[in-house]
Amino acid sequence: MTSHILAIDQGTTSSRAIIFDDNFHIVSVAQQELTQFFPKSGWVEHDGEEILRSTLATCHKALDQSGLQGSDIDAIGITNQRETTIVWDKQTGKPIHRAIVWQDRRTSAFCASLDSWGYGPMITNKTGLLPDSYFSATKIKWLLDNVGDARKKADRGQLLFGTVDTFLLWHLTGKKIHATDATNASRTMLYNIHENCWDHELLEILDIPRAMLPEVQDSSADFGTTTPELFGAPIRIGGVAGDQQAALVGQACFAPGMVKSTYGTGCFIVLNTGEQPVTSDNRLLTTIGYRLRGKTTYALEGSIFVAGSAVQWMRDAMGLIESAEQTGELAGQADPDQDVYLVPAFTGLGAPHWDGNARGAIFGITRATGPAELSRAALESVCYQTRDLLDAMQKDWGKMGDTVLRVDGGMVASNYTMQFLADILNAPVDRPVILETTALGAAYLAGLHIGMVPSLEKISASWQLNRQFRPSLDDAVRLRKYNGWKEAVRRTLSTG
């Protein structure tokens, strides 16, 4: 009989559930968009209960569409938007506040203080990260300091913290399992990635009770079973990883030097650096790529906060397009003589600038500029930022000469964007057959745990190319365009 794995991919834009068969072919997909709340400039929130509801709804829908029962599913793998912070009441399971999303900048000033108090190098040494509001730690502190009697309750052990994986695990297992995996833990700015444990000094500085934190497991491990009433039968949960690390697994980037870039709401480039963590001199993050059988594989990561969300902004806030797909077609019609640049610093700029105070800007508009030029500028901005990060990685890692970038995520459906990416990088870009690599990675992790996937080698052998985009832009044009981008960024930085 065929085996099946249900992958839950709880992303920033939407919750998705995907059922894979034992050849890791997709059997069914269900998706539900998530409400985005922007209560103040630079603040971004989600409703934790909506995250749970939409996740369960998509799981049920994927099961219905496939004609399968809960008892036909051998294991669940969970992957999630990372850093997004939920604090909930242990008794009721209800969040004490909306989830503070990874993009939220409300703790920027406090992070700048951490830096000015001299904690920056210690934080980087221990966690591989920089003191930035992107990560969970200062979001937890904000919740404890600003929500009613949260601090008192936390001190009494009545509150729990989790990233989205942990919150889902808690509810899927009937409030039994309070756990996360090493990849998610490595994004909290509270986890010592070298010693593989929560760091007491950081917890003390941020005044966060240790008892709120989940147990940290391998990415492929026993995460408990779902309560029988949810899907009609208990299902084992065998894999958990943050979405960017799950994509690293789904893209089979297992050898040091292999690199993937995922274009969803944001864009995240992750380079496998093997068993040794590499410290960046160029403001990239050192993070955990995956932890299997107690062995940690490290990665260097560059994080861009706005990728597909620039396209969403064009659609929802500006009303310039009706659907995301339209941007590619419009970009192809844009006037080649107009050098229009969009720097989408809607919530600051991530790597390698880390400027939380920068805000978006458009340069080079004339009376003739319209939706076509703006669409092109939005799509190209993602490619320029990828080049910024790969240049930084090249400096840190130094061995990226013939690296081929493996891409995935919603935005890589755009041929225009992928061709421009290859052009501006002057390097090939490989798009795989399965674009749902994040979910695929979570399914592989669950499959490894239950023995359905024998080895990482087997995963590598299964990776299939859909299309390779090869650079075809004239060198002089590439240089002119990229220099124009760098100038646009320079003028956008809050320090500039």
Ligand SMILES: Nc1ncnc2c1ncn2[C@@H]1O[C@H](COP(=O)(O)OP(=O)(O)O)[C@@H](O)[C@H]1O
């Ligand atoms: N054809 C397309 N062209 C450009 N952008 C696209 C296209 N299709 C989807 N997107 C963008 O990709 C994002 C969705 O990607 P997805 O991987 O589902 O995101 P997430 O995992 O962050 O929820 C959206 O922001 C959307 O605007």
Ligand SMILES: O=P(O)(O)OC[C@H](O)CO
């Ligand atoms: O939801 P995504 O796919 O944009 O990913 C969000 C990242 O995990 C944030 O670090």
